[in-house]
Amino acid sequence: MAPSRASSFLLLLLLFALPALAPATSVFQVRRKFPRHAGVEDEEAAEDHLAKLRRHDARRHGRLLGAVDLPLGGIGLPTETGLYYTQIKIGSPAKGYYVQVDTGSDLLWVNCIRCDGCPTRSALGIELTQYDPAGSGTTVGCNQPFCVANYGGVPQYCTTTSPCQFQITYGDGSSTTGFFVSDSLQYNQVSGDGLTSPANASVTFGCGAQLGGDLGSSSQALDGILGFGQSNQSMLSQLAAAGKVRKIFAHCLDTVRGGGIFAIGNVVQPVVKTTPLVTGMPHYNVNLKGITVGDVTLQLPSNTFDTNKNTGTIIDSGTTLTYLPESVYKNLRDVVFSKYQDMNFRNYQDFDCFKFSGSVDDGFPTVTFSFEGDLTLNVYPHEYLFQYGRDVYCVGFLNGGLQTKDGKDMVLLGDLVLSNKLVVYDLENQVIGWTDYNCSSSIKIKDDKTGATYTVDAHNISSAWRFHWHTSLTLCW
Numbered sequence: 306m307a308p309s310r311a312s313s314f315l316l317l318l319l320l321f322a323l324p325a326l327a328p329a330t331s332v333f334q335v336r337r338k339f340p341r342h343a344g345v346e347d348e349e350a351a352e353d354h355l356a357k358l359r360r361h362d363a364r365r366h367g368r369l370l371g372a373v374d375l376p377l378g379g380i381g382l383p384t385e386t387g388l389y390y391t392q393i394k395i396g397s398p399a400k401g402y403y404v405q406v407d408t409g410s411d412l413l414w415v416n417c418i419r420c421d422g423c424p425t426r427s428a429l430g431i432e433l434t435q436y437d438p439a440g441s442g443t444t445v446g447c448n449q450p451f452c453v454a455n456y457g458g459v460p461q462y463c464t465t466t467s468p469c470q471f472q473i474t475y476g477d478g479s480s481t482t483g484f485f486v487s488d489s490l491q492y493n494q495v496s497g498d499g500l501t502s503p504a505n506a507s508v509t510f511g512c513g514a515q516l517g518g519d520l521g522s523s524s525q526a527l528d529g530i531l532g533f534g535q536s537n538q539s540m541l542s543q544l545a546a547a548g549k550v551r552k553i554f555a556h557c558l559d560t561v562r563g564g565g566i567f568a569i570g571n572v573v574q575p576v577v578k579t580t581p582l583v584t585g586m587p588h589y590n591v592n593l594k595g596i597t598v599g600d601v602t603l604q605l606p607s608n609t610f611d612t613n614k615n616t617g618t619i620i621d622s623g624t625t626l627t628y629l630p631e632s633v634y635k636n637l638r639d640v641v642f643s644k645y646q647d648m649n650f651r652n653y654q655d656f657d658c659f660k661f662s663g664s665v666d667d668g669f670p671t672v673t674f675s676f677e678g679d680l681t682l683n684v685y686p687h688e689y690l691f692q693y694g695r696d697v698y699c700v701g702f703l704n705g706g707l708q709t710k711d712g713k714d715m716v717l718l719g720d721l722v723l724s725n726k727l728v729v730y731d732l733e734n735q736v737i738g739w740t741d742y743n744c745s746s747s748i749k750i751k752d753d754k755t756g757a758t759y760t761v762d763a764h765n766i767s768s769a770w771r772f773h774w775h776t777s778l779t780l781c782w
Contacts, residue, residue: 390429390527394491395510397441402528403431406567407623408556408730409588411536412471414511415529417483422516424526433528438486438512445469445485451509452485455538471511479518486512490540508543534588535732541569551753552732556622559744559763560688560724566748566763573758574749577729579738580676583612589730589737592677593618593716596633598640599670605633616714620737622728624719627689631706631713638700641669655707656691658699665690665698672702674718680738684722 392401395415402415416423418437427433438444445451445468447460452469462470468484489505513529532539533554537546545552554569583590593610596603609630610618616630629637638657642648650657661668669686676682690698701721706713727742747762 391531393531395436396488396491397505399489399491400434400436402434402436403427404529404531405527405623406531406533408533409619409621409623410530410532411534411539412511413508413529413531413540414471414481414483414513416516417512417514420483420514420516422521423513424516424521427526428524429526431527433526435528436512438488440488442486442488442512445487445509451538479516479520481511481513481516481520483512483514485509506544506547506549508540509538510540533730541732553730555727555729555748556723557727557742557744557748557763558622558720558724566727566744566761568748568750568761570750571753572727572729572748573751575727575740575742577727577738577740578678578680579729579731579734579736580678580680582735582737583617584735586612586617589620590617591620591737593674594677595675596637597673597675598637601640601643601670603633603636603640605636609633610716615712618716618718620718620723620728622720622723624717625721626701626703627684627719627721628703628705628712628715628717630716631704633716634702634704634706637672637702641672641700644668653693653699655703656699656701658693658697660696661698662696674722682718682722682726682739683741688724689721 390403390405392403394401404413404415415436416433418435418439420435423435425433425435436442447463447467447469448465449469452463453459455469455471460470470482470484472482473480487507487509490508491505511529519525533541536542541550541552541554544550550569551571553571554567555572556567580591583592590612592612595605595610609632610616612618648659650659652658665686669690671686672684672689674682674684689701691701692698705715705717723739725741725744726739727744727748728737728739730737745763747760749758750761751758
């Protein structure tokens with residue numbers, strides 16, 4: 306799809322606090338591949354759009370679930386180039402690289418020069434660039450601390466001249482192989498109100514030498530991945546270890562007005578209630594206790610949401626929709642449509658679609674997910690019902706039984722339920738929380754070195770991108 310139809314801009318402001326009093330900020334533009342509402346009248350075009358959403362999530366879902374078996378600390382790289390991507394600058398002199406922004410993965414990696422199977426063109430309307438480690442980069446040796454931490458010891462292949470290698474194979478057969486390098490990540494440091502000055506930090510990241518499967522597809526090609534997962538090898542963890550940032554980040558994506566925020570730092574306003582992250586899990590797993598539709602609590606077996614290898618609940622903003630175990634999905638759908646016994650459904654690419662005139666918020670109930678710690682997540686009808694064409698809606702919740710067998714009993718809470726909420730990931734205290742919020746407004750982040758509190762505003766790039774989201778990413782100590 307052309308970028309004017311398939312992408313949305315998000316502005317990422319990276320706020321770093323330096324040893325001096327002033328925090329620092331870098332600015333990136335992030336695009337969204339799939340607009341949330343297609344706004345199309347043609348039935349064939351609408352079905353094609355739904356198919357693209359399903360293919361994206363199906364591939365991503367399999368990659369997330371297969372992650373525990375991967376060599377890099379058991380953390381998966383869901384590398385479908387689907388939802389959010391930004392341009393980062395690496396090297397000296399700095400060059401720009403488009404990378405997916407993803408809370409479901411850890412590693413920062415980009416395709417390297419002379420990469421085997423790496424695309425040179427992208428249908429997303431961006432110019433791809435391959436990183437040259439011979440420029441200002443330094444190859445990481447297999448016996449260096451970063452590599453030893455990744456492998457849990459010195460890898461068996463290691464010699465005195467061997468680079469630290471990585472090889473990742475995903476659930477759909479896609480793969481990436483390469484080695485680690487260290488280089489400068491470029492950003493703009495805040496030097497005053499509305500003023501910035503250039504700054505940089507050294508990070509270690511993957512240099513992709515070979516791609517396989519869908520990762521080499523030019524229709525969805527990017528230069529790499531920027532992961533915001535929990536491992537010590539993530540960019541976030543590296544910057545935190547260097548004293549640049551706190552291991553806390555938040556996002557707020559606005560589907561109503563366009564605008565939002567993606568911030569790293571200690572959010573002090575608004576105050577959000579939190580729930581514990583499940584320990585020992587590679588993703589952002591939480592304990593889901595129950596689901597209420599309107600005033601009806603779903604009657605489900607007590608172990609429905611227990612966490613183990615193939616069950617549990619994952620928070621993942623990189624997934625477009627939301628997936629429920631088959632028994633949960635059918636129960637929920639029955640209650641949602643209980644007032645409409647004669648409703649006729651049509652299946653489009655596994656979506657249940659129907660005709661309805663009038664306000665969906667007036668016609669359908671709110672769905673509430675309840676979590677450990679008395680935290681709730683409200684999903685309103687206009688959020689879980691997608692409009693396609695005139696008076697045609699599709700249910701954004703999907704039957705997980707149609708997914709891979711390993712994931713059919715999992716709850717995967719994606720973009721669908723996380724939009725129009727400030728979501729805070731506090732990795733220092735191993736909790737995650739959220740609150741309904743106007744994502745076109747602002748939040749306050751505290752600089753813990755100085756005690757100062759800074760207002761971080763949402764940003765809009767252009768009103769011409771009607772269906773697109775615009776957010777800012779701010780890194781602050």
